[in-house]
Amino acid sequence: MIPAAFDYVRAGSAAEAIQLIGQYGDEAKFLAGGHSLVPAMKLRLAQPTVLVDIGRVSDLSYIRDGGDHIAIGALTRHMDVEKSPVLAEHVPLLAHAAGHVGDPQVRHRGTIGGSLAHADPASDLPATTLALGATYVAEGPNGTREIAAADFYQGYFTSALAPDEMLTEIRVPKMGGAGWSFQKFNRRAQDWAIVGVAAWQRGSECGVGLVNMASTPVLASSVAAAIAGGASAAEAAEAAASEADPQADLNASVEYRVHLAKVLTRRALEAAGG
Amino acid sequence: MTSLYEEVSVTPVDVPVRRVTITVNGERRAADVEPRLLLAHLLRQGFGLTGTHTGCDTTNCGACTVLFDGRPVKSCTMLAVQADGHDVQTVEGLASASELHPIQEGFKEEHGLQCGYCTPGMMMAAKALLEENPDPSEDEIRWALSGNLCRCTGYQNIVKAVLWAADKLRASAG
Numbered sequence: 001m002i003p004a005a006f007d008y009v010r011a012g013s014a015a016e017a018i019q020l021i022g023q024y025g026d027e028a029k030f031l032a033g034g035h036s037l038v039p040a041m042k043l044r045l046a047q048p049t050v051l052v053d054i055g056r057v058s059d060l061s062y063i064r065d066g067g068d069h070i071a072i073g074a075l076t077r078h079m080d081v082e083k084s085p086v087l088a089e090h091v092p093l094l095a096h097a098a099g100h101v102g103d104p105q106v107r108h109r110g111t112i113g114g115s116l117a118h119a120d121p122a123s124d125l126p127a128t129t130l131a132l133g134a135t136y137v138a139e140g141p142n143g144t145r146e147i148a149a150a151d152f153y154q155g156y157f158t159s160a161l162a163p164d165e166m167l168t169e170i171r172v173p174k175m176g177g178a179g180w181s182f183q184k185f186n187r188r189a190q191d192w193a194i195v196g197v198a199a200w201q202r203g204s205e206c207g208v209g210l211v212n213m214a215s216t217p218v219l220a221s222s223v224a225a226a227i228a229g230g231a232s233a234a235e236a237a238e239a240a241a242s243e244a245d246p247q248a249d250l251n252a253s254v255e256y257r258v259h260l261a262k263v264l265t266r267r268a269l270e271a272a273g274g
Numbered sequence: 275m276t277s278l279y280e281e282v283s284v285t286p287v288d289v290p291v292r293r294v295t296i297t298v299n300g301e302r303r304a305a306d307v308e309p310r311l312l313l314a315h316l317l318r319q320g321f322g323l324t325g326t327h328t329g330c331d332t333t334n335c336g337a338c339t340v341l342f343d344g345r346p347v348k349s350c351t352m353l354a355v356q357a358d359g360h361d362v363q364t365v366e367g368l369a370s371a372s373e374l375h376p377i378q379e380g381f382k383e384e385h386g387l388q389c390g391y392c393t394p395g396m397m398m399a400a401k402a403l404l405e406e407n408p409d410p411s412e413d414e415i416r417w418a419l420s421g422n423l424c425r426c427t428g429y430q431n432i433v434k435a436v437l438w439a440a441d442k443l444r445a446s447a448g
Contacts, residue, residue: 008309103421
């Protein structure tokens with residue numbers, strides 16, 4: 001399968017990328033690792049007329065200790081997130097989840113910023129960073145702004161980014177030794193989650209993110225409220241789908257997804273809080 | 275230069291064309307390509323390296339796996355322009371002039387293939403694994419090959435082939 005024809009320009013910096021995307025307008029797209037966009041273009045689900053290749057903006061690939069958080073450059077590849085000793089120490093849930101995106105080849109090319117900006121609710125990292133209370137940094141023609149993960153996702157493949165804004169950094173609070181678990185239910189190692197759950201817990205405080213349970217990643221606030229109120233993992237997990245609005249597809253009915261969300265949330269909380 | 279793209283023009287005149295230079299199996303190769311040309315297609319049709327197979331063409335099967343700056347990637351999911359200036363190793367680069375690479379030997383000795391369609395991708399993914407981890411467990415091999423599908427073997431002999439190659443590589447290194 002061959003994408004529809006497009007023109008191709010390369011950006012050497014974030015500023016140049018933003019200038020180029022502004023110059024070419026709404027039909028232009030950023031190309032990072034290309035592991036969401038290129039498959040969509042091959043299926044002609046996406047037909048940008050210009051690709052602005054940001055894959056060579058090497059100063060956006062980093063993982064830094066920011067004090068109370070870890071700052072991750074948007075062009076950091078999944079494999080580098082997975083293998084990061086800094087993340088293993090301070091945000092192990094994210095490193096582990098990154099190790100379950102796609103398959104090894106995908107993780108060697110795909111980037112964290114690309115995955116988040118693509119805003120696919122079936123992807124692992126949007127729900128994981130949502131559960132962790134991450135903040136995203138976007139750069140546009142008028143400077144940078146911070147967007148809470150909870151405000152970022154607006155619908156299928158739709159984010160709060162303006163067309164001429166670029167996601168440049170992800171800031172993830174340190175987990176401070178909290179327990180955690182990532183439950184991904186799928187049929188083959190490389191598949192998207194039919195349902196996934198990312199959870200952390202520290203005493204009566206927890207965060208639970210759901211993968212593939214609505215048109216956006218879902219923060220299961222009712223579960224966190226139940227845990228804060230003293231509920232057991234099993235009791236709290238009954239509320240797992242309260243904020244969700246799952247759709248049926250080839251893999252699962254709505255009822256089955258709701259069932260999976262409850263079971264996986266219970267397992268995640270038992271592992272994280274146990 | 276041996277690029278088919280320079281011998282036979284397959285590019286319409288009204289589309290943008292970019293010159294790419296890629297080191298393929300140690301040799302610098304250049305081609306003029308449309309931005310939409312996939313790396314797998316440049317390797318196969320442009321450079322004549324048909325050992326890189328296109329299987330599913332949807333980033334699932336891994337038959338098109340090559341090493342990109344040493345990392346395993348699916349060449350059906352990369353644009354040739356993204357590879358400009360980079361290093362690519364294909365299955366044709368495994369064997370030396372006189373002998374098979376130990377990974378190839380392993381697939382032969384342990385019957386790690388039946389139809390052979392997935393084999394080039396399996397071997398390139400295995401090469402990346404063994405360069406990073408010379409003594410992998412069976413589980414580590416299965417995880418490293420989880421981006422490569424085989425519809426014939428049930429994977430058992432593929433895992434044995436990689437273990438065989440790991441043993442041989444360690445023996446020759448030691």
